[in-house]
Amino acid sequence: MTDKTEHTDSILRRTVLKASTVAAGAFALSGSATAIDEHEDENEEGTGKPDDKPEDKPESEEPEVDEPEGYGAELLAQHVVFKDDVALDTTITYAEGEMGTQEASLPDGETAVLAEIAWEPGGRTGWHTHPGSVIVLITEGEVELLNEDDCVVRTYTAGxxxxxxxxxxxxxxxxxxxxxxxxxxxxxxxxxxxEPATEWVEPVDC
Incomplete structure (x- = not known):
């Protein structure tokens, strides 16, 4: 009989990645990634030395995104192509809250990505969105989902x-x-x- 602790450690060892590792792969996209130009600009005399007044240079800053903490994903299948033409219309009527029925139309499914996902205790995905819809199956523990639309906590447990x-x-x-x-x-x-399956965005005030 397999010890539950050993099984859990195995899952986390395979799936819980550091945020930087997730963002660097094809699985995820983080808006926080910016190119930093570190070359030295010539001054007016052409000496090649760093500018004496760097504070005068305008800096373009991108919004800081909400990256995952204690959460990771292991890619199991990347961009699997549907042989048939697939279009999905999803209707969701949430059990909690007053958001009512939500509909999402995906005119062209085309491909799917499959991943095993895991959260450490208290771990969170960070605020994000996807190019399409995601079907999530919880097999262990308890996960709370929070949508920006209504800021209502909805809990999903194993099974x-x-x-x-x-x-x-x-x-x-x-x-x-x-x-x-x-x-x-x-x-x-x-x-x-x-293209990546997930894009992290700025934190939401819920």
């Missing part, structure tokens, strides 16, 4: 699933426990070939 709407719908998923791990699987539908 339950939910649909995370992308296409501009910003949301965050957090491990509800400070002591237990959580994990499951996610199928991202409608991810254009060669």
């Amino acid at each position: 339950e699933a939910f649909v995370a709407r992308g296409m501009g719908n910003v949301h965050v998923a957090t491990n509800a426990s400070d002591t237990e791990e959580a994990g499951g699987y996610a199928m991202y539908i409608g991810v254009p070939d060669g």
